[in-house]
Amino acid sequence: MSKRSLSFICQNCGAASHRWQGKCEACGEWNSLAEEGAERAGPGRKPPKGRLFALEGLAGEARDAPRLASGVAELDRVTGGGFVRGSVLLMAGDPGIGKSTLLIQATAALARAGHRAVYISGEEAVAQVRLRAERLGLRDAPVELAAETSVEDIIATLSEGKTPRLIVIDSIQTMWTDMVESAPGTVTQVRGAAQALIRYAKKSGAAIILVGHVTKDGQIAGPRVVEHMVDAVLSFEGDGTHQFRILRAVKNRFGPTDEIGVFEMTGSGLAEVANPSKLFLSERDLGQPGTAVFAGMEGTRPILVEIQALVAPTSLGTPRRAVVGWDTSRLAMVLAVLEAHCGVKLGGHDVYLNVAGGMRIHEPAADLAAAAALISSLANAPLASDAVYFGEVSLSGAIRRVSHGAARLKEAAKLGFTRAVMPESAKGEAGDPGLQASTVGNLTHLVADIAALGKPGKAAKKPGQDG
Ligand code: TYD
Numbered sequence: 159m160s161k162r163s164l165s166f167i168c169q170n171c172g173a174a175s176h177r178w179q180g181k182c183e184a185c186g187e188w189n190s191l192a193e194e195g196a197e198r199a200g201p202g203r204k205p206p207k208g209r210l211f212a213l214e215g216l217a218g219e220a221r222d223a224p225r226l227a228s229g230v231a232e233l234d235r236v237t238g239g240g241f242v243r244g245s246v247l248l249m250a251g252d253p254g255i256g257k258s259t260l261l262i263q264a265t266a267a268l269a270r271a272g273h274r275a276v277y278i279s280g281e282e283a284v285a286q287v288r289l290r291a292e293r294l295g296l297r298d299a300p301v302e303l304a305a306e307t308s309v310e311d312i313i314a315t316l317s318e319g320k321t322p323r324l325i326v327i328d329s330i331q332t333m334w335t336d337m338v339e340s341a342p343g344t345v346t347q348v349r350g351a352a353q354a355l356i357r358y359a360k361k362s363g364a365a366i367i368l369v370g371h372v373t374k375d376g377q378i379a380g381p382r383v384v385e386h387m388v389d390a391v392l393s394f395e396g397d398g399t400h401q402f403r404i405l406r407a408v409k410n411r412f413g414p415t416d417e418i419g420v421f422e423m424t425g426s427g428l429a430e431v432a433n434p435s436k437l438f439l440s441e442r443d444l445g446q447p448g449t450a451v452f453a454g455m456e457g458t459r460p461i462l463v464e465i466q467a468l469v470a471p472t473s474l475g476t477p478r479r480a481v482v483g484w485d486t487s488r489l490a491m492v493l494a495v496l497e498a499h500c501g502v503k504l505g506g507h508d509v510y511l512n513v514a515g516g517m518r519i520h521e522p523a524a525d526l527a528a529a530a531a532l533i534s535s536l537a538n539a540p541l542a543s544d545a546v547y548f549g550e551v552s553l554s555g556a557i558r559r560v561s562h563g564a565a566r567l568k569e570a571a572k573l574g575f576t577r578a579v580m581p582e583s584a585k586g587e588a589g590d591p592g593l594q595a596s597t598v599g600n601l602t603h604l605v606a607d608i609a610a611l612g613k614p615g616k617a618a619k620k621p622g623q624d625g
């Protein structure tokens with residue numbers, strides 16, 4: 159039997175195949191298979207005999223203070239209170255979003271607090287990293303810096319002396335290990351390098367952050383296969399046109415996955431945004447139709463954002479539906495409910511929906527605010543600028559209760575809002591934050607209320623039923 163030392167690995171999903179194919183059978187991606195050397199423990203080899211180890215009970219003694227707060231509060235919020243000893247975290251994001259900037263800031267903060275913190279860059283030269291640190295005012299922080307790409311060299315160097323508390327590897331795609339024969343940047347290499355670093359973290363107790371670039375078309379191999387191996391995956395989001403950046407936990411073995419951290423990219427690095435609602439509402443077009451303020455929740459934190467809608471007559475056979483920052487199928491559902499139950503005809507209109515400030519909303523509670531913005535735009539009736547909206551729309555048109563009503567109202571009151579439009583059933587739990595609550599039981603009522611606001615004579619097309 160001939161020993162097979164090569165196989166074809168899909169650079170998108172990591173599936174292995176014995177021969178080259180145009181299309182990956184596992185994930186359906188075209189032209190994604192590349193030839194890679196097999197890992198050294200090939201199928202021909204007899205597996206070595208394992209070492210015996212003791213199994214333990216759950217009730218054993220827990221180790222000492224396992225978390226280390228980074229000193230960057232927004233980052234600690236997302237990790238669940240700091241970096242866990244011996245854990246490995248993947249920080250994924252588009253190139254240029256600010257991963258290196260955030261991590262050099264976190265490393266410097268830890269080093270200043272007296273912990274051993276190491277920053278290994280595989281992408282930039284030491285001089286470049288220094289230049290950035292200087293610009294960020296971090297030159298005096300005792301960070302240990304190197305530009306290296308060999309995992310074996312890195313682990314050998316770090317094993318000398320006191321174990322570092324935090325090691326940043328920027329980025330995992332540039333690392334390579336001798337244990338694997340493939341070229342750097344391929345899935346096998348990335349996986350091999352990540353495995354070696356994870357093993358080092360578990361053994362030594364150091365926390366490691368791996369940086370991973372992800373492009374929209376999955377061009378660069380790696381982060382997807384690494385996601386399964388690490389303890390936490392943080393995704394750094396935002397788009398080039400906004401200075402806001404949102405850090406979100408996608409997976410977290412040691413903390414919550416619904417918290418977000420908000421940063422602002424400034425001339426001197428990433429600044430923490432302690433009150434995101436204020437920031438997202440800073441540029442409101444008051445008195446314009448088609449905007450509604452949504453009282454949302456991100457984890458334990460209430461966040462107010464403006465939802466903007468534009469409903470305009472179309473000249474196309476198939477009207478356009480475009481959404482930024484919200485779910486397309488959620489919009490389709492709200493539009494269908496408006497058409498089916500509220501008599502609002504949108505078939506001849508293009509619909510655009512945008513969440514201001516580059517924020518992405520994942521909550522169904524935004525349905526009511528989105529519907530209000532849509533109806534307001536269609537009826538050309540500006541909504542009251544001091545009102546917030548929240549509630550889930552069901553397929554029957556009923557407005558359903560959502561969680562954390564009290565926290566949403568409290569945040570709205572804090573920012574000077576005086577009215578809340580919310581589900582009927584939320585009234586009892588809301589407490590008394592000083593807001594005037596208008597409850598809606600059904601989307602039909604909202605349509606009627608907004609149509610009644612429309613300026614007489616100017617209203618484009620009254621969508622109302624009985625208003
Ligand atoms: P960077 O951290 O290098 O991104 P990544 O590591 O995710 O690829 O950030 C690069 C961008 O950030 C770059 O376009 C310039 C901008 N930036 C600032 O606006 N201000 C700053 O102080 C720094 C350091 C970067």
Ligand code: MG
Nearest residue numbers: 257258281328
């Ligand atoms: Mg970088």
